[in-house]
Amino acid sequence: MNSRTHFRLVVLYVMVGALLLVLVGRMWTLQVLEGDHYRDIAAQNRMRDIVVPALRGMILDDRGRPLARNTSSLVVSVDRTTLSRQDDGGEAVLRRLANVLGMSQEEIDKRTRLCSPTVQRPCWPGSPYQPIPVEDHADPKRALQIMERQEDFPGVTAQIQPVRAYPEPEGASAVQTLGYLQPVTQEELDKREGLKVTGYSGVDLVGRDGLEAQYDKALRGEAGYRRVLVDAQGRVTGIAEKKEPVPGNHLVTSIDAGVQGAAEKALEEGIKAARKGGRPADSGAAVVMDVRTGRMVAMASFPSYDPSVWTGGISQKKYDELLGEKNNSPLISRVTQGQGPPGSTFKVSSMAAAVKAGYDLHGTYNCPGSYMVGSRAFNNFQGANLGSMNLHTALVKSCDTIFYKFAHEMWLRNGGRNAPPDAKNPMVEMARGFGFDARTGIDLPSESSGRIPDAPWKRQYWEATREANCRGAKEGYPDVAKTDPGRAAYLKAIAAENCVEGYVWRAGDAANLSIGQGNVLVTPLQLVRAYAAIANGGKLYTPRIGVAVVRPDGSVAERIDPPEPARVPIDEKVLAYMRKALAEVPTDGTAGGAFAGFDLKRVAVAGKTGTAERYGNADMSWFASFGPVKSPRYAVVAMVSQGGFGAQTAAPIVRKVWEAMYGTKDSKPILEDGRLPTDIPKLPGSETAP
């Protein structure tokens, strides 16, 4: 061998050695130095956490009848993560799936896309890492086709899953009170403690409104998970870790399905009757409260809707219908969020305020047909001159002018137009003492606070509306003038007045407040609570719907008691006087007609009608009541927006609720001896798992 060949072979030796050293060196960095890093990535690569949703607890009425429960359903879902790994982004899979499920390609595309501000329903509002249910009630045969041909359907699963169901016992749907469920969003998942979801998880729903939202944590339970091993195609090859879900607790409420059902029926019938009578009657509420405990017995709201729309990706059309103005927002509970001027039902507050301000409870007052407040005449209802009377009769006959006088005189006493800004208005003080102008604090997520207008509010309102008013004063209302010149002139005059001195708390404002008209707003819930306070001797409760959180095994996890009630700032003798007066309203007073033939021997009911005028709209109809008079147990309030006179529409609704609770000579009472169950109902050990 020549030396050149020999030398070059030596060079080759060195090169081979060097290259092999490079390999081993790189392996050292990859496996030893960065090994932990790659172990983590490998774990992400082959582990998927599948969240196993916990069975949601039921919502039950006071006797343990489920208002919301679970049934099982075969749900076909699509996992976007697995789909995105397909060469075509899962297009072919979705096409096959649409074929098997008998859906159009377009529909399935829409259902599986993510919602965003620009993408409207149908779309998936939940987390992109969750499987998206495309069919909630799949035909088992079709689902089987999918499961048997998993290679054709990567990322598609068919599972039996619990679905919320609403059995409506005794016809009680209570949908606005129960609220509804929607898929959990990624932000909500991120915020949740404990299990962080990686990869795809089971369908996870969260309460969006009502009790479902308020008691979500208790009802939800604790999701379990399966940490599964998957292969490169995303197929599950084994289970690495498993945690069983903890089923959610049940919520026992004080809602009585029987009373609730009766209230819903009475409300709907009342509204139908009002519509037959030519009034719009666009919405309404009927509410029953236990005056001794502050617990809610029934909360009916109109318009309502069928809660089954929530199961299975709600369409944009349906969703718009539910939220939309056109359909009058059936999702909103008129009990807690339907607010309007209370009309004469408010006089109990004004009367108490007058007595507290020094007017004689047993005095005699004149009730003329009209009362001059400044230069403006304030009329009695239909201008009737009722002569002189005591306060008792003023309530029974619902005299307005007596209250105008009280309001006017108090206003003058405070200094009239030039009252100091911190002057105490007894009517406003008393209204707040009754709990108006503030949320009641009921155990629901959304509630309106109503409004009691006073001088500071007026100034605030004036500042907010001054610009518009002044423009109106200057330019008039040409649009309105085209059709109704009289109204345009009226609007212009008011705008001119408001532009200049709209901040002034005028005598007219005080007069309007005294009879619950004008800018006063109350919710049916506030009113029922106020009448409950009159009935129970002055205790102003924070209303509660929840009674107890009960574990799936039937044991009580938590009792929910209404907080210590506040006291209405009225002497018991004044309350007793008012109770006596109100007891005569259904017999000899404004509700005499509505309660004609009512079996007062079964249950003596006291109450007050209310008719609130709203310019350009039909009257708002109110009736507030409590009973039995001797030993009150319940307060019942009905409100129908644009329903006409209180005695006309609301009072008959309330009457029907009382008749349902206590029975008539033709119908059996819902309540035995007028009582509701006081014990937490015994629940079956566990709900049959789906």
Place this chain on the structure above:
Amino acid sequence: MSGAVEGYGERRHWTSRVAVMRRLDWPLLVAVVVLSVVGALLVRSATFQGLAEQGKDPEGFVKRHVLNLLIGFVLGGVVTVLDYRLLRAYVPILYGVACVGLVAVLSPLGETINGSHSWIVLGGGFQVQPSEFAKVGIVVLLAMILGEPRDGEIGPGVRDVLLALVLAGVPAVLIILQPDLGTTLVFIAVMFGMLTVSGVRKRWLAGLVGAGALAIAAVLLFGLLEQYQIDRFTAFMDPEADPRGAGYNARQARIAVGSGGVFGKGLFQGEQTGGHFVPEQQTDFIFTVAGEELGFVGGAVIVVLLGVVLWRGLRIATQAADLFGTLVATGVVCWLGFQTFQNVGMSIGIMPITGLPLPFVSYGGSATFANMIAFGLLQAVHVRRRAFD
């Protein structure tokens, strides 16, 4: 030179089995046997779960691989016993068969697997990859041309070099057409290595490197590469660029190897392997199975065993009885060495991905047979080495 006489004396007994056994390179044999056994285990690990999932015999691949190995060892044994110098007589036939095979691959007889049109399907589940056998052919051909006894000259002459380039160029071009970049690179490595060791002048070598650089520039300039090859290179330069596409293999390979750590997860225990995250794992990416299941230690042992093969090969080249033997051994070392570096390198992310098996370890009949013939050639040269060492 008494050694020479002794050596000459022994020559008579070359055909005696005992003499051959005694003169065998035992470390080389042991390394190849151990690599084959490890390879079979890794092939089993890479395939048994997938086969079981498909309802097939989980041992199907490993059974066939063991059969290939046995046939390969027989082939290697036959080559060992043959006088390699007689091969020179058969070089034209070998070369011709290889070229015909490569042409056949390009004809409709050929079959495309993994983007390479490099297979001939024989039916009955058998398929042949002629480019593997062409490697053997090119090594022997170049050794013959460049190893001609010459008088006084240190290196081969111009005519020999040109002839070598032309003759080696024909199969190389056929392979480029498949297109099989990896095997082409093996050809280039073998050719360059053998030219160097044959004693070609430095300035010619430099000229070859320059011509090679020009060729690469031309390939890039005229877009002669297939898209998937460009993608692979892009993925190599920036593995995270397209983690689901071209970069997927590279990324998954690194994850599998990296997650093995120092001692690995245990044979047949690899989760990445079991989950089929790395494609082509029993062939091109067999080293990722070793990396994941046997860890750094196991992977290093395989590299060291391949190092033993290369070291013994170079030693055999140094001790060969003639230049032809030296060049045959050199060619085999360049072939196996390049393939080792390329294959392990792409599994651990320092080389771009090309379809080359890991010698003696990867599954694959043609590759196994070709490797075993190469092993036989080394042993054949060794058995007939100069007697004085």
